[in-house]
Amino acid sequence: MKTREIRLERVPPGVPCESDFEIRETTIDALRPGQVLVKNTFLSIDPYTRNRMKSVLKPDDLIPGRCVGEVIQSMNTAFHPGQKVLSACGWREHFVAQSADLQVLDGALGPLQLYLGIAGSPGLTAYVGLLDYGRPRPGETVFISAAGGAVGSLASQIAKFSDCKVIACAGSADKVAWLTEVAGVTAAINYRDVPDLSAEVARLCPEGIDVLFETVGDQKFDALIGHMRPHGRIVLVGLIGRMNDAVSKPGLTNLEAILMNRLTIHGFGVNDHMGRMPEFRAVLKRWIAERRVAWRETIVDDISNAPNAFIGLFSGENFGKMLVRLDPTAEAA
Structure with missing residues (x-):
């Protein structure tokens, strides 16, 4: 054939x-x-x-x-x-x-x-990456980059389930509307529409960010590090903003904030955690039955x-x- x-x-x-x-x-x-x-x-x-x-x-x-x-x-x-x-x-x-x-x-x-x-590797990335390495606690502020994507959209909802203040960042008005109206995040930013992302983050997160769930890795990531609270946790699960660079760009410049605020940055690879898939799917099945999760x-x-x-x-x-x-x-x- x-x-x-x-x-x-x-x-x-x-x-x-x-x-x-x-x-x-x-x-x-x-x-x-x-x-x-x-x-x-x-x-x-x-x-x-x-x-x-x-x-x-x-x-x-x-x-x-x-x-x-x-x-x-x-x-x-x-x-x-x-x-x-x-x-x-x-x-x-x-x-x-x-x-x-x-x-x-x-x-x-x-x-x-x-x-x-949502029931595959993207979902598992959100589940293990945020809960095991971000370790969000009730009342903390969690910032999700690329929140309109397959990973970020679920991570945003898991952060909400953890009783956190959730700030989601996406690149279009319809994604921002879905994140606030359906996913139920605290606030969402259309980074294409704000002239100064750092100022908008400061407005929405006046006390800083406790957990940064990062999937892009571009210059916005460097700026966000400056808004992290002491002992904040950064989970780096992707670098889509750098994948097409013919020559590697310089790395982080905000090293002083990492040092002075004693931040933790954890690189995450989902293939290290495939054994957790049955556990995750059991939890996801319950969330779907309870109509708690959307995609x-x-x-x-x-x-x-x-x-x-x-x-x-x-x-x-x-x-x-x-x-x-x-x-x-x-x-x-």
Whole structure:
């Protein structure tokens, strides 16, 4: 059978563009014993893919990524047609898998694409990153950067559940409205609309910030450090604001604030905590049943549009989780 996949045409020197990718038609041969044929339903579009391009990917390599899909053929007794599965086998419409490549999903949390977003690695990042390393306490002030994204939107709500004052930062008026009206944060900032972000943070956080949950890492991060309270905790979970730099920019300049306020900065990698996924999903299932948690998705149709969806991450085009839908009959969550 014929199918399509996305490969790297060249390693982007800066911000990726559409010509950095190749849409390739391939042929899938008949299955051999032990193999499973999967038809993907949704592809996850994630910033970490940019780091892979800079570090390990070469031209002609398959673009890596997580996906959810359905078993359509099987020569493996552990799988049968119709089963829903999670995998990390790249940007493909179909693929042949072994048992170790697949995790069977029961759909108990809702639509399958949730396992790529709020019920997947982005959600786990928010849960473990904020609670274990941010350690928010009732009454403290928590600042969430990129709060309109897949990670930040859940982290904002977890901070609220911790009885904190939550200040969320995002890049559009509709994200700010959702964060205040639906996610229920204390206040939200549209950083594109404020002439002086530092002054706005000072207005909203007159006593300073106790916990900074940082996913961007650009010059705004340096400014925010100056608003941290003594013994504040900074959780650095992403650097999307620096991923496309052809040459590394200078690092933090506000070192005096880090020293004098005895701040803690913790770099977070979700792959260190995948063993916590069952615990997190059990908690998330309760939150969903209690209607305490909300989420957003940005869905782009057809694998041919995956490169542009990926490029859009770097200008904030996603609201919540960015997904590519490969099955036109699949519904949004």
